[in-house]
Amino acid sequence: MSLTDLSSEDLTQLQTEQRAAYDELVAKGLGLDLTRGKPSQAQLDLSNALLALPGEGQTVDAAGTDVRNYGGTQGLPEIREIFAPLINVPVDQLVAGDNSSLAIMHDTIVYSLLKGTASSEQPWGSGPVKFLCPAPGYDRHFALCEQYGIEMIPVDMFDNGPDLDAITRLVADDPQIKGMWVVPTYANPTGAVYTEQVTQALVSMPTAAPDFRIFWDNAYAVHHLSDTETPALDVLGLAAAAGNPDRVFVFASTSKITYAGSGVSFFAGSPANVSWYLGNLAKRTIGPDKVNHLRHARFLQSPDGVRDLMRKHREIIAPKFEQALAILDERLGKYDAATWTHPLGGYFISLDVLDGTATRVVQLAKEAGIVMTGAGSAYPYGKDPRDRNIRIAPTFPLPEEVSAAIEGLSTCVLLAATEKLLAG
Numbered sequence: 478m479s480l481t482d483l484s485s486e487d488l489t490q491l492q493t494e495q496r497a498a499y500d501e502l503v504a505k506g507l508g509l510d511l512t513r514g515k516p517s518q519a520q521l522d523l524s525n526a527l528l529a530l531p532g533e534g535q536t537v538d539a540a541g542t543d544v545r546n547y548g549g550t551q552g553l554p555e556i557r558e559i560f561a562p563l564i565n566v567p568v569d570q571l572v573a574g575d576n577s578s579l580a581i582m583h584d585t586i587v588y589s590l591l592k593g594t595a596s597s598e599q600p601w602g603s604g605p606v607k608f609l610c611p612a613p614g615y616d617r618h619f620a621l622c623e624q625y626g627i628e629m630i631p632v633d634m635f636d637n638g639p640d641l642d643a644i645t646r647l648v649a650d651d652p653q654i655k656g657m658w659v660v661p662t663y664a665n666p667t668g669a670v671y672t673e674q675v676t677q678a679l680v681s682m683p684t685a686a687p688d689f690r691i692f693w694d695n696a697y698a699v700h701h702l703s704d705t706e707t708p709a710l711d712v713l714g715l716a717a718a719a720g721n722p723d724r725v726f727v728f729a730s731t732s733k734i735t736y737a738g739s740g741v742s743f744f745a746g747s748p749a750n751v752s753w754y755l756g757n758l759a760k761r762t763i764g765p766d767k768v769n770h771l772r773h774a775r776f777l778q779s780p781d782g783v784r785d786l787m788r789k790h791r792e793i794i795a796p797k798f799e800q801a802l803a804i805l806d807e808r809l810g811k812y813d814a815a816t817w818t819h820p821l822g823g824y825f826i827s828l829d830v831l832d833g834t835a836t837r838v839v840q841l842a843k844e845a846g847i848v849m850t851g852a853g854s855a856y857p858y859g860k861d862p863r864d865r866n867i868r869i870a871p872t873f874p875l876p877e878e879v880s881a882a883i884e885g886l887s888t889c890v891l892l893a894a895t896e897k898l899l900a901g
Contacts, residue, residue: 479813480831480894491812492895498888499845507846509882514665514824515873516737519793523786524735530772544767550759553770556741562780564695564729565709566745572754574765578730578742579617582692585726585744586621588757589655589690595753596723597688601655609647609657611639613827613855613866615665618658618694622857629857630654634667638675645682652685656692662707663697666827666855666868668820670707673715680716680724688723695729697823699787702795705821706784713747722747731773733824734783734790741773797871801826801883808887814894817869826869827855828886834893835864841889847882 483491536545539555551557552573561568574581588594590602608622612631622629630647633640638661648654659679661671679691691712698709716724723746731740744754777783802819805828809815817828830838835852842849850868853861869886871879 478811480898481813483898485899488895488899492892492899495888495892495895499841499892502845502885502888505846507881507885509846509874509878509885510848511870511874511882511886512848512850513873514733514870516733516790517793517873517875520733520790520872521736523789523793524776527735527739527772527776530775531768535775536768536771538767538771544771547763549764549767550755550762552741552743552765553767553774555774556770557743559774559777559780559783560729560731560741560743561745563709563783564698564727564743564745565711566713566727570713570745570748570751572744572751572758573770574742574744576730576732576738576740576742576766576769578694578696578728578732578744579621581742581744582618582694582728583621584758584761585692585754586625586627586656588754589688590625592757594688594690594723595747595749601688605653606656607651607654609639609644609654610857611658611664612857613666613861613868614658615660615694615696616850616854616859618692619857619859627656628653631857634664634669636667636669638669638671638679641675641678645678648682648684648686648689650685654684655686655688656690658692658694660694660696661712662695662709663700663820663823665696665823666818666825666866668818668823668825668827670821671710673710676710676712677715677719680712680721681719690723691725693725693727695727697733698729699783700733700790700824701787701822702791702798703821707822713745717747723749726750734786735773735776739769741770794872797874797876797879798826800876800879801869801871804880804883804887808884809890812891812894815890824870824872826871828867828869828890829865830867830890831894831897832863832865834890834897835861835867837893837896838867838886838889841893842886845885845889847885847889849886 593600607628610629611634727745730742815830839852853859
C-alpha cells in the first residue's frame with residue numbers, strides 16, 4: 478500500500494493516528510541527538526589502553542629517536558607502516574599528521590589557493606575555482622568550499638559512485654573546475670562504495686584544468702558493518718597507470734578507530750604531491766605529535782590489529798543499524814512512505830522522505846525532542862532541490878535511544894507526508 482494510493486478519507490484517518498502518536502511523543506519530553514556521526518562511549522572505551530602509552534621511559538621509536546622532540550614532519554614510520562596497507566598506498570608516499578584529516582583537507586585547499594598545486598602554472602586563487610560535489614555528500618567538505626568562496630557544482634550520487642557522464646562532460650569543458658570531493662568507501666551519508674571501474678574513469682578522464690585534483694577522503698575505509706570487508710582501492714596506482722599520477726590527494730584518520738578527538742590523520746599522494754605538501758607543511762609546523770603516533774603504533778601494533786579493533790566496533794554499532802533499519806521497514810515500508818539505504822559500512826543511513834517534506838520532518842522531530850542533522854545539509858549550500866534527504870546517525874546514542882528516536886522519526890515522516898498530500 479502506497480500513501481499516494483490512499484483515498485483522502487484513509488489519508489485523513491492515518492493523519493489523525495499519527496497526530497495522536499506525535500502528541501504522545503512530545504509529551505514524553507525526549508532529549509535525543511542523532512545529528513553527528515560520533516563514536517559512542519563504548520567504542521571510545523575500546524582504546525582506553527592508549528592512556529597508559531607510550532609510558533615513562535618508552536618514548537624512543539624504532540630508529541632510536543626520542544619522539545618528544547622536534548622534527549619528523551612526515552610522521553613516525555611505525556604508524557605509517559600500519560596504515561599504508563589499510564588505505565592501499567606506499568609507505569613512503571604517506572604522511573602522518575595530528576588528530577584531524579579535515580585539517581589536512583583545509584590546508585591542501587589553502588595551499589592550492591595561495592600557491593597552486595605541484596602541477597599548477599599559477600595559484601588556484603588567481604581566478605574563480607569550482608569543485609564537483611557528489612550529493613548527497615559530506616557537509617564538512619561543502620563547508621570548506623563555502624568558507625573559501627569555491628563554487629560547488631552538485632552531481633548525482635549512485636550506489637557505485639557519482640554520475641560519470643555528468644562529471645566527464647563538466648571537467649572536459651570548464652578549466653575553472655579544479656577539484657572534486659570523493660568518499661570512496663561507505664560514502665557519507667549513503668554508504669555507497671566506488672567501484673574500480675568508476676575510479677578508473679575518474680583518474681583517466683580528460684580535464685580542462687591540468688591541475689585538477691580529486692580529494693579522496695578515505696574516512697571509512699575500515700569501518701565495516703558486515704562480513705563483507707571492502708578493501709581500499711589502489712587509487713594512486715590507478716592514477717599513475719592512467720598517466721595522471723598527481724590527480725589524487727588521499728586523506729584518512731583514526732578518528733573513528735581510536736579516539737575521535739585525539740587520533741592520527743594521514744595524507745597520501747604521488748611523490749610530487751607528497752613533496753609539495755611537506756614543503757608547505759614545513760613552514761607551518763616543526764613536526765606532528767609523534768608521541769601520539771608512537772602511542773597509537775604500540776596500541777594497534779599492525780594492520781591486523783586495526784582490523785581486529787574495528788570488528789569490536791562493529792559488534793557495538795551494527796546492532797544499532799539493524800534496529801534502525803528494522804523500525805524503518807516496519808513503520809514506513811508498508812506505506813512506501815520513504816526509501817533508505819542499507820549500508821555495509823560507515824556511520825550513516827540516508828533516508829529519502831516524500832519530496833518537499835524533509836524540512837517539515839526535521840522540524841517536527843526537533844519539537845518532539847529528537848534532533849537530526851538539518852534537512853539539506855548533505856547538499857552544497859544546504860539546498861536539497863527535492864527537500865527529501867535526511868541523514869540518520871545511529872552510532873552515538875544508546876540502543877534504547879536509537880529505537881526511541883527512529884520510532885519518533887517515523888511518526889514525523891508519516892505526519893509530514895499526510896499533511897502534504899492532504900494539502901494537495
